[in-house]
Amino acid sequence: MNLTSAMKKNEIQRNWIVLDAKDEIFGRLITKAAIYLRGKHKPSYTPNVDCGDFVVIINAKEAKFSGLKLNNKEYFTHSGYFGSTKSKTLAEMLEKHPEKLFRLAVRGMLPKTKLGREMIGKLKVYSGSEHPHTAQISKQSKKD
Numbered sequence: 001m002n003l004t005s006a007m008k009k010n011e012i013q014r015n016w017i018v019l020d021a022k023d024e025i026f027g028r029l030i031t032k033a034a035i036y037l038r039g040k041h042k043p044s045y046t047p048n049v050d051c052g053d054f055v056v057i058i059n060a061k062e063a064k065f066s067g068l069k070l071n072n073k074e075y076f077t078h079s080g081y082f083g084s085t086k087s088k089t090l091a092e093m094l095e096k097h098p099e100k101l102f103r104l105a106v107r108g109m110l111p112k113t114k115l116g117r118e119m120i121g122k123l124k125v126y127s128g129s130e131h132p133h134t135a136q137i138s139k140q141s142k143k144d
Contacts, residue, residue, distance in 0.1 A: 007046040014122075015053045016137045020129075021102075022059040025066060030102065033057060034109035037119045050118045056133050057125045060098035065090065075104070099125040 017036050021029055035041055039051035073090040093101045102125045110116040124133060 005044075007044050007049050007051045009049060012049070012051050016056065016133060016140050017053050018056045018058060018131075018137060020058055021061075021063040024063055026063045026105070027066075029057070029063060030105045030109065033102075033106050033123065037106065037110065037122055048115070050115055052119055052122060054122045054133075054136070055124070056131055056137070057102055057123070058129050058131055059127070060102055060125050061094065061127045063094070063098075070094070075101075098127045 019029060019033060033055045036055050037052040039045050039053065042051060045051060070091040071089060074087045075090070075093055076085060076087050078085045088096075090101075103120065103123060106123055107116070107120050110119050124131065
């Protein structure tokens with residue numbers, strides 16, 4: 001008889017995963033990041049526990065987009081006041097705030113609960129190839 005065991009919060013082992021966005025298609029990279037953040041790549045995945053890993057995305061400005069999305073896709077912001085709706089195209093967002101663009105896309109693929117907010121906190125996005133998490137990643141590779 002096989003018993004399925006559910007993970008507990010103190011049994012979770014978190015790894016650091018680095019995803020390079022250079023010449024990667026944006027949507028596919030975001031999907032990978034969401035899977036790693038949720039922990040669905042692990043055989044011990046438990047839906048009601050945050051068992052995902054930390055994800056570091058580097059070279060965010062160099063992601064690729066298919067079709068005409070760069071000029072046609074728009075992102076809207078609204079402060080709550082009348083007439084305050086502002087829009088930016090995907091190209092403008094990628095140029096000025098690539099970190100925000102990645103965070104918005106990944107957040108849409110995570111649960112809309114406290115658990116989802118915990119998961120998005122483990123996402124780190126950097127527009128260049130430099131990031132301050134080299135110590136965690138090198139410590140992890142020495143352990144393996």
